[in-house]
Amino acid sequence: MIKLTDVTKEYPRHGAALKEVSFHVAxxxxxxxxxxxxxxxxxxxxxxHMADRPTHGEVRVSxxxxxxxxxxxxxxxxxxxxxxxxxxxxxPGRTAxxxxxxxxxxxxxxxxxxxxxxxxxxxxxxxxxxxSSLPTELSGGEQQRVAIARALATEPLVLLADEPSGNLDExxxxxxxxxxxxxxxxxxxxxxxxxxxxxxxxxxxxxxLELDExxxxxxxxxxxx
Amino acid sequence: MTHAVREALAAIRRAxxxxxxxxxxxxxxxxxxxxxxxxxxxxxVALDQVxxxxxxxxxxxDDTRSVELEIAEEEMRSLPEVEDVRYVxxxxxxLLAQEQLADFQDLFAGLEVNPLPASLEIALAPGSRxxxxxxxxxxxxxxxxxVEDVRYxxxxxxxxxxxxxxxGITAGVLGTGFGAxxxxxxxxxxxxxxxxxxxxxxxxxxxxxxxxxxRRPFLLEGIFTGLVGxxxxxxxxxxxxxxxxxxxxxxxxxxxxxxxxxILAGAAFGLVSSALAVRRYLQEV
Numbered sequence: 002m003i004k005l006t007d008v009t010k011e012y013p014r015h016g017a018a019l020k021e022v023s024f025h026v027a028x029x030x031x032x033x034x035x036x037x038x039x040x041x042x043x044x045x046x047x048x049x050h051m052a053d054r055p056t057h058g059e060v061r062v063s064x065x066x067x068x069x070x071x072x073x074x075x076x077x078x079x080x081x082x083x084x085x086x087x088x089x090x091x092x093p094g095r096t097a098x099x100x101x102x103x104x105x106x107x108x109x110x111x112x113x114x115x116x117x118x119x120x121x122x123x124x125x126x127x128x129x130x131x132x133s134s135l136p137t138e139l140s141g142g143e144q145q146r147v148a149i150a151r152a153l154a155t156e157p158l159v160l161l162a163d164e165p166s167g168n169l170d171e172x173x174x175x176x177x178x179x180x181x182x183x184x185x186x187x188x189x190x191x192x193x194x195x196x197x198x199x200x201x202x203x204x205x206x207x208x209x210l211e212l213d214e215x216x217x218x219x220x221x222x223x224x225x226x
Numbered sequence: 227m228t229h230a231v232r233e234a235l236a237a238i239r240r241a242x243x244x245x246x247x248x249x250x251x252x253x254x255x256x257x258x259x260x261x262x263x264x265x266x267x268x269x270x271v272a273l274d275q276v277x278x279x280x281x282x283x284x285x286x287x288d289d290t291r292s293v294e295l296e297i298a299e300e301e302m303r304s305l306p307e308v309e310d311v312r313y314v315x316x317x318x319x320x321l322l323a324q325e326q327l328a329d330f331q332d333l334f335a336g337l338e339v340n341p342l343p344a345s346l347e348i349a350l351a352p353g354s355r356x357x358x359x360x361x362x363x364x365x366x367x368x369x370x371x372x373v374e375d376v377r378y379x380x381x382x383x384x385x386x387x388x389x390x391x392x393x394g395i396t397a398g399v400l401g402t403g404f405g406a407x408x409x410x411x412x413x414x415x416x417x418x419x420x421x422x423x424x425x426x427x428x429x430x431x432x433x434x435x436x437x438x439x440x441r442r443p444f445l446l447e448g449i450f451t452g453l454v455g456x457x458x459x460x461x462x463x464x465x466x467x468x469x470x471x472x473x474x475x476x477x478x479x480x481x482x483x484x485x486x487x488x489i490l491a492g493a494a495f496g497l498v499s500s501a502l503a504v505r506r507y508l509q510e511v
Contacts, residue, residue, distance in 0.1 A: 079434030090432070092425055103426070106229060107435035155434055 002028045002159055002189045003049055008058035010044050010215075018044040020215040021058070026192055028158070031185045033201050034194040036212035042194035046163050049192065051075045063158050071129060081110060083152030084160040087167035089144045091136045097123060097147045098132040104154040122150040126180060142173030149180060152198070160184060161224050162193040166200060231366035233443035234450060244415045245451055251411050252455025252492050253462065255404030260463030262397030263484060264470075268477045269390040270510060276386065280355040282348040282364045282378045287314075290344070290372040296369050299346065307354035307363055312347045316340045344487020357384055405495065412451055412496060414509040416444050420507050427508070443498060444504045456489035463488075 003026040010019040017043045026032050032040050037071060047053045048060050051067060065078040091100050101119040106141030110118060110212035123132060126146040126201040134146050145165055152160060160181065185191045195201065201209055238245045286295070295313065302311045314322070319342040324334050348363065364376040420427065428441050468477050 075435055076431070076434045076436045079432065084432060090429065092429060103429065104433040105431045108433055109439075112228065151429075151433065154351060 002030070003061060003192060004059075004061040005045070005048070006059045006061075008055045008060060010041075010048060010050065010053065011056045014118070016086075016134045017056075017215055019048070019055075019212075022212070022215070022217045023058075024217060024220065026190055028157075029188050029190055031182070031191045032193070033204075033207055033209045034172060034192060034212065035196060035198070035201060038196065039214075041215045042180055042196075043163055043193045044190070044215075046084070046161050047160075048196055050082060050116055050161055050174065052077055056074055057193060076150050080155040081225045082155050082161055083149075083155065083157035084143065084161045085148045085152050085163070085165050087164040089136070089141075089148045089168075091144060091147055091151075097115055097128060097150075098141075100156060101137070101150045104151045108155050110154075117155075119150075122153055123147070125153065136205040140173065141169045142176055144167065144175055146180070149177070153184075157189070159192065161166055162191070164194055164196070166195065169201050172201075175203070178204065229439075230442035230446050233423075234446035237422070237447050238450065240422055241415060241418055244349075244411075244418060248408065248411045248415050248451045248496075249454040249458060251404065251408035252452050252495060253458035255401055255408050256456055256459030256492050257462045258404055259397050259401040260459050260480070260488060261466060262393045262400075263480055263488070264463060264467060264477065265393040266390055266397070267480055267484070268318065268387060269393065271478050273386050273390065278355075280350055280360055280378065282376060283366060283404075284346045284348065284364075284370070284373045285375045286345060286365045287372050288343065289373050290316070294370075294372055294400025298372075302346070302367070305366075306361070307344075307351055307359055308348055309351040310349040312349070313314075314345045314347060316342055316344045319344065319485060330381055330442040350489070357387060370411055391485070408495070409499040409502075412499040413447055413506075415451070416500045416503035418505045419444060419447060420504070423497065426453075440508070441501075441504050444508075445500050448496040449493050450496070452499070453489065453493040455496070456492020459492065460485055460489055 005025075006023050006098050008019055008022045009017060011017045022041070022045065034045060036042055041179065044053070048055055048067070049059070049064070051062070051070060054060075054067050061099060062078055063081045065074075065081075092103060095103060098116070098119050098140055101122050104116040105115050105118055105122075106112070120129070120132065123129060123146075128143060128146050129140060131143060134143075136147070139147065140178070145168075149160075149165075162181070165181075166177050167176065181191050181193065182204070201207070209219065209221040210217060250315065298315065300309050303306050317340070319336070320340050323342060324331065327334075349366065350363065353453070354363075355377050356361075360378050367373055368376045401493050427440060463485075464479070467477060
């Protein structure tokens with residue numbers, strides 16, 4: 002589903018953010034990507050979402066290769082790989098329902114179905130009661146749920162999450178994790194970057210990859226943990 | 227497509243002044259072209275009329291022998307550029323002059339000798355009435371020893387041709403200048419529209435909207451602006467045509483395909499300008 006092969010990413014000013022990283026996330030797998038800030042977690046996710054291209058090596062996501070997918074075609078990959086961020090990135094002037102409906106509309110859902118499908122997605126993340134709330138009227142956890150519903154609009158095969166619980170209190174963070182587990186149970190692969198070790202410990206069955214200064218230093222599967 | 231139309235209209239509502247300014251600049255550029263097209267078209271109409279009457283007149287010496295004349299007429303007729311050759315005798319010339327210049331009756335009445343020369347009027351075939359051919363034929367005619375003088379109104383045929391060329395070049399230069407300014411303003415309008423929607427564009431990219439889908443509203447906005455500019459320019463040109471007709475002298479309106487072509491050129495211009503701007507500025511957000 003996601004495969005990095007000897008991936009190095011260098012930025013002209015900041016040097017190498019990733020150094021010869023290789024790993025594979027299978028279909029339906031749940032993986033935590035951890036490490037200190039600056040260790041390369043966000044860079045990895047950006048490469049997987051093809052917001053950036055590797056300097057060396059290859060990133061493959063759901064049949065799309067970083068070496069072969071042109072900038073014009075990246076949108077096709079994005080429909081298979083949903084993404085959520087620490088800061089939610091919702092459209093501030095639009096309600097929860099409108100935020101999700103917008104994603105549905107711009108990815109080709111017929112107008113007549115927008116409302117109904119957006120409602121269903123928000124029900125899936127447990128927000129049926131907050132359809133007409135603006136982002137400012139929602140708690141952090143609720144905003145992240147709207148962002149997740151939006152990421153699910155294209156029925157992706159992979160969900161990428163960059164510190165999704167970073168702005169949330171412990172309870173809300175657990176709630177989001179439970180939601181990811183449910184989505185994963187329905188067959189979706191999840192790659193989640195987090196530096197919250199307590200959260201990782203709370204889900205001991207989940208595979209953990211650890212980055213340190215751009216190098217992959219630990220893989221719980223290979224270490225038999 | 228409905229999404230693109232809605233977003234384009236929203237962008238126009240968001241910055242109506244800028245849209246109006248863009249359209250006005252396109253209109254100005256096309257209006258300049260339209261005005262000179264009017265001039266060029268009417269000069270062409272005038273030229274066509276003049277050309278129909280273009281003929282070379284060879285005035286003959288009084289002592290021309292009829293045998294020589296017949297041979298010359300024969301030779302003239304055999305040229306492919308020549309449609310017809312007509313001999314006008316001294317008497318006919320006088321009669322014609324008296325008819326055409328009725329105000330000068332007294333002048334002609336007192337004459338004891340006929341001062342007018344006989345002449346050969348050489349009509350040219352269609353397609354052979356341009357200045358070069360006319361001048362070539364008249365040189366050919368002037369070689370005959372019995373030909374005293376040859377006239378074909380060269381000065382003003384040349385002048386009309388020159389005017390037509392000048393108006394074409396001026397329209398090109400001014401049209402290009404105003405066009406460049408219009409393109410810059412359209413690009414600015416598109417840039418502002420992109421900036422106003424940068425958060426939405428970001429989300430669109432995030433969730434996988436296609437590039438075409440993201441671009442379409444901006445391209446539509448450009449087409450709309452150009453189209454309005456084109457229609458405005460057509461209206462201004464028509465107003466000028468009416469004004470000239472009322473105040474100065476009757477002129478002909480432009481042929482339909484020219485007008486339609488001008489309006490479509492406005493739309494195409496708007497599309498190309500916004501496509502270039504979108505290409506450039508969409509990467510910034």
